[in-house]
Structures are given as C-alpha cells and as structure tokens.
Amino acid sequence: MPSKLKKAIGAVKDQTSIGLAKVSKSTPSNVEVIILKATRHDEIPVDxxxxxxxxxxxxxxxxHVVAxxxxxxxxxxxxxxxxxxxxSLVLILKIFHDGDPFFPREIVNAMKRGHKILNLTNFRDDSKSSPWDYTAFVRTFAIYLDERLDCFLSGKLQRRYTNREKENGGAGRCHKPVTDMKPTLLIDRISSWQxxxxxxxGTRPTGAAxxxxxxxxxxxxxxQESFDLYxxxxxxxxxxxDNFFHLQYESCASAFQACVKASKQFEELCSFYALCKSIGIGRTSEYPSVQxxxxxxxxTLKEFLKDQASFPRNRSRSPVMLLPAPPVPDNKDPCSSSSEPDAMDVSTTVNSxxxxxxxxxDTFSAAPTFRAMPTFEHNVDPFTMAMQSEDDPFESCMGDNHMHINNGSPNNQIVLHEQQLWLKNQNKIIAKRMA
Structure with a gap:
C-alpha cells in the first residue's frame, strides 16, 4: 500500500497539474481540470x-469530446x-457506456497518434509498496477495453440504453435484439462476443488486489457488462x-465451434463469478445462473456434422446438396421412375x-436463459417413422405424402435422412447412459 510520503507526493502532483490546467490554453481547461480531479492519486473511486x-x-x-x-x-x-x-481506464469505460458515441473513435485517433491509451502491456507501477497484482489488473482492464472498443467499432457490440436515455424515452439509439437476428448474422457476431x-x-484480480x-x-x-454478454x-x-439442421454445412461447423467454445467458457465464467461473489463484487442476486x-x-452435433460431411455438396449453389434417393423395398416402389437419376439436387430450405x-x-444441467435443443421441420411424424416395420421403414410417407413428393417437394427426402441421423445419434446417447 502507498506510504504516507507517497500519498503526500501524489497530492502535490495533483494540485500542480490542476493549477497548470486552469491556465492552459492548449485544451479546454474545464475538461482537463475535471479529468485531473477524477483521476487523483488517492485510493478512492472516481467521483x-x-x-x-x-x-x-x-x-x-x-x-470537448476530442479534448x-x-x-x-x-x-x-x-x-x-x-x-x-x-x-483513467474506468473513466473511459463509463464514457463508452454513457457518453457520446463519437468518443470511442476519438480514442482510436489518439492511439493512431502514438498515445498508448489501451495498449498498456508495458505499464508498471513504479512504487515498491504496490505489489505486481495491481499492475496486472491495470493491464488486463486495458485489454478488455481494447477488445470492447474493437467490438463497438465493428458494429458487433449490443449497446444498452443508459439511464439518461431511458429518461428521455430511449431516443437516439436503435437496438436490434439478439432474438431478431438471423442465424448468419449471429454466426458472424458470436465469436466476437465470446x-x-x-x-x-481475464480481469480476475489476484493476490493483494x-x-x-x-x-x-x-x-x-x-x-455488469459480462451479464449482458452472457x-x-x-x-x-x-x-x-433451433436452426442447426437448416444451415449450410459451413454455418453448421461454425455453430458447432461456438457450442464447443461455450462449453469451456461457461465453466470458466462460473469460476469467475464465484470469485467475484466471494470478494463482495455486487449482490449475489444480480448474477445469472450460468448453464x-x-x-x-x-x-450429437459432432456426429451429425460427420454424417453431413460425407455427402458431396454443390458449393456453387449452396445450400444445395447431392443425396442418394431413400431406399424403398422392391415390392413397394410408388416413387420410382425409370427417368429419375440415382441422385438428385435437392434444396434444404423447408416448406413453411x-x-x-x-x-x-435433457442436454443442459439448467435452462435459465435459452432452450437447449435444435429443432427441424418436416411433415412426417418421426416417431411414427421409427415405429414402422423393418420391411418398410418409409411406409408412412408413401401413402398420404406420395402426391406431395411427386409434386415437386423433394425436401422430404432430406428431412427423412436427417431424422434417421438424429434418431441414430440419440440411440447412441441412450445406449451410453444405459451402459
């Protein structure tokens, strides 16, 4: 902790800097004076x-934003x-959150001019009375702000209404909720959020800090910001x-990687929250229940991807895929045609x-925030399909749906194929649990 002499020297520095700022003509004096007062050497929070x-x-x-x-x-x-x-870093974060949206771009401009505002990898407190833990926390805080700045400038950060904006009726900002975003947009953003x-x-403090x-x-x-991120x-x-089985293969792979990342990250988040609660950061009731x-x-998702990867894809017409026609017993072949090829181009968007x-x-230990399971659409009951005899597993779709299939909707064949893959993977899981 700072010694009495160190505190006295810091107070003198603060008074000298404030006095010089009042007579300075290089920047608006009132802006500089306020910042100097907010970032004094005394060990109390920003007023x-x-x-x-x-x-x-x-x-x-x-x-004033530039200044x-x-x-x-x-x-x-x-x-x-x-x-x-x-x-100073806390001041930046609070202005990011509640201040003029022009301010982050001015931070970038200052960094381009050589100022190491958020690049503090070489920063070190020079007082012998302050342990390394404080320097480490300052560095990780700056790293967080730098990543946050990048997310904001790239349009991938979900901004919330400030108290002042709520009082003014929320005017001035337009928010697009995550639930209104298309899967392709989510895939583009989720890696940045993670x-x-x-x-x-990474900002978790250590030691004396x-x-x-x-x-x-x-x-x-x-x-508090991590709550929104989670x-x-x-x-x-x-x-x-929910859309996993309807995505193109590349999007499926990206979604799978996001799930794998979340599997490990949510465990680390639980540990981070446990530490924060143990040292009195906020109220316990504020924290979300991390699933x-x-x-x-x-x-299951991994097995589905493996099966999908085994089929050749027409990349020039994604999401078109080449799939073999479903097997039909020799004694019943209402869908057969001598003019049909062995394989056909079929589309994966599904009838509304x-x-x-x-x-x-039950794939998650808890479900406080989101539904856990993917869904897919079809017009054949998968449980009815599963109960068909081994001689004719597709009997349920060859009757009432015969005309629908022949009327130009080959999507049913893909749906049936996906059902088979999914049910096969579910059977594997059940078998593991029964073992």
Whole structure:
C-alpha cells in the first residue's frame, strides 16, 4: 500500500497539474481540470460528480469530446501509478457506456497518434509498496477495453440504453435484439462476443488486489457488462441450435465451434463469478445462473456434422446438396421412375407449412436463459417413422405424402435422412447412459 510520503507526493502532483490546467490554453481547461480531479492519486473511486460534469460537457460540444480523449491519453501515458491509470481506464469505460458515441473513435485517433491509451502491456507501477497484482489488473482492464472498443467499432457490440436515455424515452439509439437476428448474422457476431467475454474473465484480480476496494469497484463495472454478454451468447446459441439442421454445412461447423467454445467458457465464467461473489463484487442476486453445455449435445452435433460431411455438396449453389434417393423395398416402389437419376439436387430450405419437431432429451444441467435443443421441420411424424416395420421403414410417407413428393417437394427426402441421423445419434446417447 502507498506510504504516507507517497500519498503526500501524489497530492502535490495533483494540485500542480490542476493549477497548470486552469491556465492552459492548449485544451479546454474545464475538461482537463475535471479529468485531473477524477483521476487523483488517492485510493478512492472516481467521483460520480466529476463523471456527470464530464458527460454533460462532451454531450454539448464535439470539441470537448476530442479534448477529453486527448487529456485522458496524456494522463495515462505519463503516469507510473496504478491508481491514476486504473481511474483513467474506468473513466473511459463509463464514457463508452454513457457518453457520446463519437468518443470511442476519438480514442482510436489518439492511439493512431502514438498515445498508448489501451495498449498498456508495458505499464508498471513504479512504487515498491504496490505489489505486481495491481499492475496486472491495470493491464488486463486495458485489454478488455481494447477488445470492447474493437467490438463497438465493428458494429458487433449490443449497446444498452443508459439511464439518461431511458429518461428521455430511449431516443437516439436503435437496438436490434439478439432474438431478431438471423442465424448468419449471429454466426458472424458470436465469436466476437465470446472473445470479449474471455477478456472480461481475464480481469480476475489476484493476490493483494482482490481485497482492494478501488479494484473491486472497478471490476464491478466489467462484471455488469459480462451479464449482458452472457445473455447475448446464450440467446445466440439457442437460435443457432433451433436452426442447426437448416444451415449450410459451413454455418453448421461454425455453430458447432461456438457450442464447443461455450462449453469451456461457461465453466470458466462460473469460476469467475464465484470469485467475484466471494470478494463482495455486487449482490449475489444480480448474477445469472450460468448453464453448462452438456457433453451429449456436443457429441450429437459432432456426429451429425460427420454424417453431413460425407455427402458431396454443390458449393456453387449452396445450400444445395447431392443425396442418394431413400431406399424403398422392391415390392413397394410408388416413387420410382425409370427417368429419375440415382441422385438428385435437392434444396434444404423447408416448406413453411411443415410442423416442428422438438427433441426432448435433457442436454443442459439448467435452462435459465435459452432452450437447449435444435429443432427441424418436416411433415412426417418421426416417431411414427421409427415405429414402422423393418420391411418398410418409409411406409408412412408413401401413402398420404406420395402426391406431395411427386409434386415437386423433394425436401422430404432430406428431412427423412436427417431424422434417421438424429434418431441414430440419440440411440447412441441412450445406449451410453444405459451402459
């Protein structure tokens, strides 16, 4: 901890810097003075009074936004004190969340000019009284902010309404809920969300930093954002699983990788939350109940991908696939035609009038956020199909659906094939559990 002499020296530095800022003409003096007061050397959190004053200034004039980024950049670049550096980073995070959306781009501009605002891999507190744990926390906090900035600038970060925006009726921002996104868009974004959640988990404090009040309050801001990240990732996984059998093979593979990643990441998130709750970060009731991805689900999706990979695909007309015609007994062949080839091009988008089949196997240990199982559509009851005799497993689809198949809807053949694969994989899981 800082000695009395160290505290005194820090206080003198703060007063000197504030005095010089008041007479400076290089930047708006009021912006610089507020930032210097908010990031003093004393080991107390950023005062909300200074934060609110700063938010009002930068919302009133774009010149103040530029000045704010420049002053914070200079403040971080010159300090060798972990308290000043951490307070400056917290200030950046709060402005990211509640401030002008132009501010993140000014941070990027400052970094392009050579300021090491979020690149603090070489930062080190030079006071012998402060352990390495504080330096490490500052570095990981900056890494999180850098990843968060990248997500925002690439349009992959789900921004929430601030308290001020809620008071104004939510005007000024348009949010697209995860549940309204198409699977292709989710696949594009989920890897970025998972990477950002990794950075959040990486900020876990160690050693003496765990019990430091300033560290705990700073960490709480990241923990709160991780709640939203976890919810977005969970909802995205639910939607991807619901559409898993309708995706192109490459999209299926990406969705599978996201599930594999989530399987490990959610375990790490549970451990991270357990640590945070043990040291008093927030209230226990605030934390979501993190569900775990089961090994059975991963294995089932893996087997389905293996089976899909065994079929040649016409990549020039994705998602068209080449599949062999379904086997039909010699004594019953209502769908046969001497003019039909051995294999046909068939499409995987499915008739909108077909009913939905929900797999009911319990694949997650809990389900507080999202449905666990993928679904696929068809107009043949899979359980009826499974109960058919071995002599004629497709009898149920050769009667009433005969005309439908011959009327230009070959999708049923793919659906039947997918049903067979899924039921086969389910039987494997059941057999493992019965063993």
């Amino acid at each position: 909300d009074r200074y934060l609110n004053e700063l938010l009002q200034l930068i919302s009133s004039n774009k010149v 704010c980024a420049q002053v914070i950049a200079k403040r971080i670049g010159r300090t060798r004190n972990w308290i000043v550096a951490l307070k 990477r950002l959640l990794d950075r959040a988990i 765990k019990s430091n009040k300033l560290v705990q309050i700073s960490l709480y801001a990241i923990v 919810r977005d990732i969970s909802d995205a996984l639910a939607l991807l699983l 775990k991805v089961s090994d059975e689900l991963i294995e 009038e077909q009913e939905e089949f929900q797999i009911t196997t």
